[in-house]
Amino acid sequence: MERRFFLKYGASATLIPSLALMDHDPEHDQLHEKLPIPYPENPDARLDILLQGNDRRLESYLNDQNWQTGNKRYGGVKNSYGIYNAHSTAGFIRTFGCSLATPESTYYRSEAMLERMVSAAQYLLKSQHADGSIDLITTNFHSTPDTAFLVNWLSPVYVILERDQWDQSKAVRALLRDFLMRSGKTLLVGGIHTPNHRWVVCAALAWLYHFDADKKYESRVDKWLREGIDMDPDGQYYEKSTAVYSPLCNRVLITIARFLGRPELYGPVRRNLEMTLYYLHPNGEVVTEASGRQDKGEVRYPGRYYYSYMYMSRLDNNPRFFAMTNLIERTRFTDVITYLNYLLEDRELLNFETSTEKIPTNYEKMFVHSGVYRIRREQLDATIIQNNPTFFTFHKGNAVLQAVRLSAAFFGRGQFVAQKVLKEKGKYHLQWDLERGYYQPVSKKHLARDGDWEKMGQDKRKISELQRFRMKVEIEEKNHGFALHINVDGTDHVPVVVELGFRKGGQLEGAKKLEDIPHAYLSKGGVSKYKIDGDEIEIGLGTAEHSWIALRGALPKLDLDCLYLTGFTPFKQTIMIS
Structure with missing residues (x-):
């Protein structure tokens, strides 16, 4: 049967913030320090150096495993909060399995390590629910996608253990296979939270098909794939x-x-x-x-x-x-x-x-559908971003201007976000138009007898004293840097703030420190400089007209060394960054 796959793309990539907690890729658990490893000058050394690093990581895991015989958590591995859980235990198995089944490792076929592996695999099976699922202890319970993450992670370990064919590892191999195949129960029927979960689940099913060529796994994959790849x-x-x-x-x-x-x-x-x-x-x-x-x-x-x-x-x-x-x-x-x-x-x-x-390393690329516009000139680059409060970033070697943001105290709604980015005559044009007004008394037919404000609704009221506001930024590449032309107008005498956030750790010169706000500086006019590790960014901008940087309705200050340019509408300034 011919299968055709197509790409589907949604108009917006804005996700519910809480979804950030719904995924956990255990491959990137930050519990264990990533120790610095030297770069191999030849490919023959690649495996030896990787195994050295893996062995060191393995040793760092030992204190996190419960090794108290008779304890109900025996064999389990705890996270940084002291909670024993399936994900930390699976990370332990991944690390130990790589060393245990690879001849070049110090711990190859180590019986002491094998005992640790067996107890961890037993704990993992105890953590698995009858429906085949496991919990992501921080947020997801009876979770099909989190089960899939572990299947994708542990399946290669099972393969390399099987390939090694060490008689003593039969027990741990049997335990791992049992966990993997039992996971099929939830993978065949369970749901997902986020777009990537679909492909994580499909990949886990593909591993199970690899181990046991049952068409039911492939059939479930096809149901997800028919939605099209979200690209x-x-x-x-x-x-x-x-x-x-x-x-x-x-x-x-x-x-x-x-x-x-x-x-x-x-x-x-x-x-x-x-x-x-x-x-x-x-x-x-x-x-x-x-x-x-x-x-x-x-x-x-x-x-x-x-x-x-x-x-x-x-x-x-x-x-x-x-x-x-x-x-x-x-x-x-x-x-x-x-x-x-x-x-x-x-x-x-x-x-x-x-x-x-x-x-x-030398290009100008416009990723229009992604809303990202990239300009790089060797050790200097800039990013312009659509639908994002951070509309511009600038890197010069190790010196990083991590964010440029614009806001105005316009009815508590004035955090600038470029709805569109257009390039015309060598400049990138970003603009946001706003309107706000005041509500008149509701008409007689829409009155609520009990005076309930919500029943009468603002959509039933006429608007008066309508205020219009325009925020516009033009960005052009100029003199080995960039010029940001900022123009804010409409309603007069509205406070305006431009925030330039530099990565902490450098030195900011030519600016006045705000004593009551950490890592906040006001422009003194002329040129300011940010220096770090031998690299330098130079910023030319006007004098701050006021010191109110936390405008009502604006986003909180960035956790960076922030330089501010302030003023009132009509506001027209050019910022030179090089």
Whole structure:
């Protein structure tokens, strides 16, 4: 039967904030410190160095496992709050399993470690409900998607243990297989919360199909896949989560393609990986400001893309994708340890080599559907963002202007968000128009006899004294930097604030510190400078006319070193950033 998959794209990637708590990718649990690992100068050393790092991480887990015989939590692993749970225990099994089944590890076929593994697997089975599900203790209970995360994580470990065929590991292999196959109960019928959950569940089902070629697993996958992959024409997934869920989607789509014979699913992965080449800052960070999830605006690196870039560079013999794996190895090799289970399951990846091409470092790219506009000139880059209070960022080496925001005290509604970004005559145009007024008495026919305000409703009242307000920003590349032309007009004498948030740790010169607000500075006019680690950003802007920076209705101050330019409408200023 021919199967066709198509891409679907929603008009908005705005998600309910609480959804940020509904996913937990246990591969990236921050409980255990990521120790610095040296970059291997040749591929032959890659596995040895990864295993050294994994062994060190393994040792850090030991104190977190309950080792009290007879205790009901025996074998379980606790999180940073002291709560024993399935996710921490599965992380323990992943780390131990990689070392236990790999000859190059110090702990290869260690009977002491095997005993730890058996007890952890027994605890994991005790944590599994009769319906096959497990709980994400922080928010999701009887959770199909969180069960799927663990299946995707532990299946490669089960494969490498099976491949090793150590007689003494039969017990732990049987326990893991029991957990995985019992998970099928919930994976075949359970629901999801977020877009990426669909593909995580499908990938888990693909693993079960790989272990037991039962068509029921494939049939359930088809029900989810017929919804279409949630990718916009730019190559970005619906959640726009460049640091967490985009790389996750890539990885699980690869799993589905591999085990269910769906090569068409490599297409979305290629497109996202190609787009991500243009989402890198000069210091190696990935652009996160447009994310619709919990990584929004956070300092993150592209390490989570490692497996996908490596797999697809081998599949397509793609030199640019392979160059990205080299970049990740050279800058964030410690992150690669996270993917050791996937690399050991598909060991050819560990020794794969091909030619490389330079990753793009000089470009102007407009990702219109994603609302992200990227300009990079080697060690200098800027990002312009639509539908986001942070409408501009600027990187110059290690110096980072992490956010530029604009607000006005216009009826408590004046936090600027560019509804559209248009490029005309070399400038990017961002604009937001607002209207607010006052309500007249409600008409006689709409009166509520009991005087209930809500029953009469503001939509039944005429509006008078209508106030109109326009906030406009024009951005142009100029003199090895950028000029931001800001024009706010309409109602007169409205307080206006421009906030420039610099990453903490640097030194801000040429500005007046606000004594009552930490990390807040007012412009003194002329030129201000932000310096860090030998890099410098120069800012030219006007004098602050007032010191009220926390305008009513504006977002709270950023947790950054913030420089403020203030004034009143009509407000017209040009900020030079270089």
